Amino acid sequence: MTDAAAAQAGARVYVGFRSPYSRLGLHVIARAGEGARVRAIAFTGPPEGMAFADPTANPAKRAYYVQDVARMTRRMGLPLARPDPFDPDYRLANRALAAAAADAKGFAFALAVSDLRWGEGRDISDPAVLARAAQEAGWTGFDAERISRDPEVSARLKAERALIEADGVFGVPFLVDAGEKFWGHDRIELWAEGV
């Protein structure tokens, strides 16, 4: 993926299921009526060689986020639950997102998974939880066994790694549209005002 190729890709939003702000960013896009146009891509980590600053590693920052996530989620009128476990294995969910995207259901699936995790506290490493998300997204192609092995899913994730590199994604949610970048659900609100 070259920078020129990235420039020609359509609007895309990188989401981390770990992040409650990714969920809010998806809701901002959905409320703007742009969910069908924006490609949701799993953030599987920053570009090669770039350090990732885990916001929960710093106690003061973590305490701040607890306060801020509650405030911003309430502001959007959404329920909030603490996920249990807090850090499940995200690999199947990420692979499922790539598979859903191939069926043009990526955005809806990402939103449903995010709401199950952050709105209900569900364990999104559980295939049954992902199956429910697929159902809510109207995606009939979810099959945990297939998705965990499918080489096409692996190839898609690899291509998306190249997009992460080209776009220089260092945190989520991160929306790229026509060369302009929007980091954080609050910046995605600016984007939504402009589309």
Next chain:
Amino acid sequence: MTDAAAAQAGARVYVGFRSPYSRLGLHVIARAGEGARVRAIAFTGPPEGMAFADPTANPAKRAYYVQDVARMTRRMGLPLARPDPFDPDYRLANRALAAAAADAKGFAFALAVSDLRWGEGRDISDPAVLARAAQEAGWTGFDAERISRDPEVSARLKAERALIEADGVFGVPFLVDAGEKFWGHDRIELWAEGV
């Protein structure tokens, strides 16, 4: 400074003259008509033992900030200039802010210094530039020689370090009001909506 003492201090905003977002945060407060009520405090670094993530150390993040600072500054209708040098010695400016605050001119002085740096690109380690900021802020007490030695200024900065510790300030701008924390000029906009 205990947490209880911090809880009883009035509204305060931590600003780093290095940060263009600190400048925007000060403008948000000023436009809300709250400048007289909010104490401006120089962010002289994070609490002891807390790592500070320099946003300019990561090339992708730096490129993003160049785009975002221009966008957000334009959005507020403010001029933007690249400071030269980009990283002057901030010590005199920080000491001057503490001295101005003792004369109840801290907020206005912080805003004037920020605008000279980020609106005109001035070198705020230059006493002549700080003298101009003092004049614009209506603060008659600026005297670079005195301020650079005054033990009362040193004592004030030390007390403010204790506030930084108690408030867990990890980045700027950072506003604390009645126990609620607002990090970033965009969150300060939320605070301004609510006051």
